[in-house]
Amino acid sequence: MQRALPYLMPALFALALAALLRHFLGSLAWAGLLAVITWPLHQRLVRRGWPRALSAAFLVGLLVAGFAGPSLLLFETLGAELAGVQGLVANLNHTGVPVPAWVTRLPLVAEQAEQWWREHLAAPGGVHTLIRSTVGDLLPHLSGAARTWGSTILANALYLFLTLLTLFMLYLHGNSVVHYMDRAGERLVPQYYPILRRVFPLSVRGTALGLCSVAILEGIVLGIAYAIAGAPAPALLGVITGYMALIPGGAPLSFTMVSLLLLGQGHSGAALGLFSWGAVELFMVDKFIRPKLIGHKVNLPFLAVLFGLLGGVSTLGVIGLFVGPFMMALLFVWLRAAPLREQSRNTTANTT
DSSP states (O other): OTTTHHHHHHHHHHHHHHHHTGGGHHHHHHHHHHHHHHHHHHHHHHHTTOOHHHHHHHHHHHHHHHHHHHHHHHHHHHHHHHHHHHHHHHHHHHHOOOOOHHHHTOTTTHHHHHHHHIIIIISTTHHHHHHHHHHHHHHHHHHHHHHHHHHHHHHHHHHHHHHHHHHHHHHHHHHHHHHHHHHHHHHHOTTTHHHHHHHHHHHHHHHHHHHHHHHHHHHHHHHHHHHHHTOSSHHHHHHHHHHHTTSTTHHHHHHHHHHHHHHHTTOHHHHHHHHHHHHHHHHHIIIIIHHHHHHHTTTOOHHHHHHHHHHHHHHHGGGHHHHHHHHHHHHHHHHHHHHHHHHHHHHHHHHO
16 A cells, blocks of 8 residues: 555546546647657658758648648549539439439339339429428438537647647657656656557557558559549549548448449449459458558567457547557567566576
8 A cells, every 4th residue: 555655646646637638638649649650750850950840840731731632632623523513413403314224123122213213303303303302301400410510620620730739849849758758657667667668659650550551552452443443533532542541431431432423323333343342352451451560560469459459449439549559569568578577587586
């Protein structure tokens, strides 16, 4: 009990501080992770004579451009496509949409589906009537969702600003932050802190390498698949898929939406082939390639990385992609060090 007393006050203070900053812990965590991942590049720029402020501003701007650039390109492309879609809808509303052949081949519901299509879409003016009635039914739900989305977007914009601001300050004063953390860690947990100090950056950078490498791979492979399947703008869709692959569920959402687009255009064979290939490719990448890349830097076995990723994502969301492998890396470092400690103790006992 006496040994625990010196740790009681710091633990209570840490809990109180976490409660005080609970709404901003995500911003602080992401800023810390990004700083750890990009710190070698920052140090390289400083060694080449860049001022710390200039290097910090350059790296923060590079991160913003890396994620905002494709979004702006997507919005610009969608703006041009929406004009074409509007003209297409107006033309279909004027002439009516004939019943496609695949509707008549639907199992069990082909007759009902064909009848509904003739009543609502095949007649001239039916598309406009259907859109107006659907929007009218959804309008109360859409207005409520818009208010919720508005507040969520504003909150996330604030968190993003705080993340970038914290990251900029970490670039400027990272050495001081590391110095204070080293002093605190060596004072509180002197036996284990050297392990934490060594494993944490290796695990975080290995996870970032695995995520980015897999995202690039999936963007290229699925972009080629989009081109083969005949999807519009396959290069742009491939870039979007690569960025979506950075988050859990992003890649399957991307190729599923493209498959539905092809299905809506009447290319059922291409849609089925694209979806099947995407599912197989995603299974191979997520279950074999990504764990291998992430576990390479910290020498983790395949199953440890896989369960670390799955457990981290299911418990903590996206940030769990980094927390899960880090905890697994600590576990295996301690497991591998245990026989060495036992051997050292036995040797000491024998010599005495």
